[in-house]
Amino acid sequence: MKFSTLVRHIREGVKNVFRNGWMSFASIGSIVVSLFVLGVFMLLALNVNQWADQFDSQVQVNVYLESEIGQSKIDELKTRIGNIVEVKQVTFVSKEEGLEKLRQDLDEDVKGALDGYKDSNPLPDAFEVELFDAQQVSYVAKQILAFNETDADKPILSVKYGQGYVEKLFRITNAVRNVGLVIVAGLAVMAMFLISTTIKMTILARRREIGIMKLVGATNNFIRWPFFIEGIIIGLAGSGITTALLLYGYSKLIASTSYNMGLMMIQVVDLNKVGWLVGGTLVVLGTLIGVWGSVVSVRKHLKV
Amino acid sequence: MIEMHDIWKTYPDGTPALQGINIVIDRNEFVYVVGPSGAGKSTFMKLIYREEVPTKGQLSVNGFNIGKLKQRKIPYVRRNIGVVFQDFRLLPKLSVYENVAFAMEVVESPKRQIRRRTMEVLELVGLKHKAGSLPAQLSGGEQQRVAIARAIVNSPSVIVADEPTGNLDPETSWGDHEAARRDQFPRYHDRHGYAQQRNRQHPPQAGHRDRTGHHRAGPAERGLRL
Numbered sequence: 001m002k003f004s005t006l007v008r009h010i011r012e013g014v015k016n017v018f019r020n021g022w023m024s025f026a027s028i029g030s031i032v033v034s035l036f037v038l039g040v041f042m043l044l045a046l047n048v049n050q051w052a053d054q055f056d057s058q059v060q061v062n063v064y065l066e067s068e069i070g071q072s073k074i075d076e077l078k079t080r081i082g083n084i085v086e087v088k089q090v091t092f093v094s095k096e097e098g099l100e101k102l103r104q105d106l107d108e109d110v111k112g113a114l115d116g117y118k119d120s121n122p123l124p125d126a127f128e129v130e131l132f133d134a135q136q137v138s139y140v141a142k143q144i145l146a147f148n149e150t151d152a153d154k155p156i157l158s159v160k161y162g163q164g165y166v167e168k169l170f171r172i173t174n175a176v177r178n179v180g181l182v183i184v185a186g187l188a189v190m191a192m193f194l195i196s197t198t199i200k201m202t203i204l205a206r207r208r209e210i211g212i213m214k215l216v217g218a219t220n221n222f223i224r225w226p227f228f229i230e231g232i233i234i235g236l237a238g239s240g241i242t243t244a245l246l247l248y249g250y251s252k253l254i255a256s257t258s259y260n261m262g263l264m265m266i267q268v269v270d271l272n273k274v275g276w277l278v279g280g281t282l283v284v285l286g287t288l289i290g291v292w293g294s295v296v297s298v299r300k301h302l303k304v
Numbered sequence: 305m306i307e308m309h310d311i312w313k314t315y316p317d318g319t320p321a322l323q324g325i326n327i328v329i330d331r332n333e334f335v336y337v338v339g340p341s342g343a344g345k346s347t348f349m350k351l352i353y354r355e356e357v358p359t360k361g362q363l364s365v366n367g368f369n370i371g372k373l374k375q376r377k378i379p380y381v382r383r384n385i386g387v388v389f390q391d392f393r394l395l396p397k398l399s400v401y402e403n404v405a406f407a408m409e410v411v412e413s414p415k416r417q418i419r420r421r422t423m424e425v426l427e428l429v430g431l432k433h434k435a436g437s438l439p440a441q442l443s444g445g446e447q448q449r450v451a452i453a454r455a456i457v458n459s460p461s462v463i464v465a466d467e468p469t470g471n472l473d474p475e476t477s478w479g480d481h482e483a484a485r486r487d488q489f490p491r492y493h494d495r496h497g498y499a500q501q502r503n504r505q506h507p508p509q510a511g512h513r514d515r516t517g518h519h520r521a522g523p524a525e526r527g528l529r530l
Contacts, residue, residue: 001412002412004412004414004415005409005412008409019397020397209395209396209397212393212394212395213395213406213410214378214379214382215353215355215382215387215389215393216382216387216406216407216410216454217379217380217382217383217407217410217411218379218406218410219376219379219410222379222410303375304355
């Protein structure tokens with residue numbers, strides 16, 4: 001193909017968007033509507049995911065140690081736990097610190113009840129173990145407990161991570177994530193179907209024109225190119241409008257509700273964090289559907 | 305140039321259209337195809353530019369075996385055949401100029417040449433002043449002339465005109481016909497030596513049906529009765 005022909009195809013593609021004004025409007029409209037719904041649910045799912053992550057991240061492993069195991073043993077255990085790949089951070093909490101934490105959690109009038117334990121502290125020394133992925137908690141707990149088997153001193157008293165409760169929490173947060181994913185995927189498929197159907201119908205109306213072009217001696221590619229360009233323009237326009245509307249709306253929403261949400265201990269996902277992800281997904285998806293829809297629909301009418 | 309040997313055409317619904325047509329049309333020949341409605345005149349034309357494929361028989365146009373032509377090759381055969389369709393078939397959203405220029409864009413002519421030649425042809429059919437109009441804004445006769453302009457713009461070696469005046473009232477019809485005969489077509493005819501075909505229902509001959517009919521009317525002008 002000559003370069004001037006490529007220029008011609010691009011020019012015709014742009015012109016066709018305007019020549020078929022209402023049809024283009026219908027296609028862009030269907031892209032905006034379907035991608036907007038998809039985008040809203042993507043933002044919702046991303047926020048719900050963040051909440052789920054927040055809940056998960058509060059999960060940690062507490063490792064309680066036998067008393068009288070000596071500082072060197074404590075240091076050795078700390079290193080060994082720190083060496084487990086899933087572990088992010090290990091903090092040693094001595095029994096004195098443990099008691100102090102407990103005191104702070106109690107109400108003012110009952111704090112005195114703990115005073116008697118100053119000299120005979122019943123609490124064990126402990127490690128607080130944070131993980132990269134909270135869902136690995138039971139696996140890591142098992143690994144830590146297994147240290148007892150290779151150590152004659154059996155230095156670990158017990159490992160606690162909210163057994164039973166944690167599993168339930170994870171079931172819920174995972175379910176929430178999966179439902180979000182299924183809804184978003186379902187909506188994406190629906191959007192693709194809706195948009196490509198609209199485009200198909202707008203091109204069906206031009207079937208006669210395609211036939212005439214072929215009878216005048218145009219090759220399939222010659223006819224296809226302007227449709228391809230047209231598909232890109234319509235896809236970009238539709239998804240661009242959607243992204244602008246969606247992200248503008250979201251930023252307004254964050255600004256007006258962040259105070260209330262903060263009170264409920266809920267953190268809204270920052271616009272900068274999701275803007276590119278959501279915008280990029282919508283634009284890529286919209287453009288692909290636009291191109292795919294027009295190229296596939298044209299193909300059906302080319303056999304003249 | 306156009307050769308048909310024992311051409312048969314039956315449409316998928318079983319309607320027989322052509323039965324055993326034999327004809328050879330050479331360069332410079334001007335051939336009328338006449339016959340009553342439903343005689344198969346349009347089918348005969350459609351075979352030439354490969355809108356339809358013969359059910360049986362040998363058909364060659366400009367050396368291409370039309371019956372065995374690959375899908376990919378079809379456009380290249382059509383580029384050498386200028387067709388004036390019965391219903392004109394102009395692109396409704398393109399202007400008169402763009403409709404004629406389209407046929408030249410298809411063959412990737414240089415832009416400047418497209419502009420020059422398109423205006424030249426529009427002037428020839430007397431529609432230079434309507435270059436920017438849409439087909440819907442033109443009268444039937446004007447639309448027909450746009451169709452003629454598009455058919456001749458690439459100087460094809462064959463011109464097929466399928467009842468181009470069939471939809472016009474008799475007065476306009478005769479006028480257009482004479483204009484085409486005496487002025488436009490022969491001018492190209494003489495200069496480049498084209499074979500042209502014009503499909504018209506010629507009143508005196510209509511009604512008589514002779515399927516295999518093929519007779520010589522003269523060295524450069526003859527008729528085929530269907």
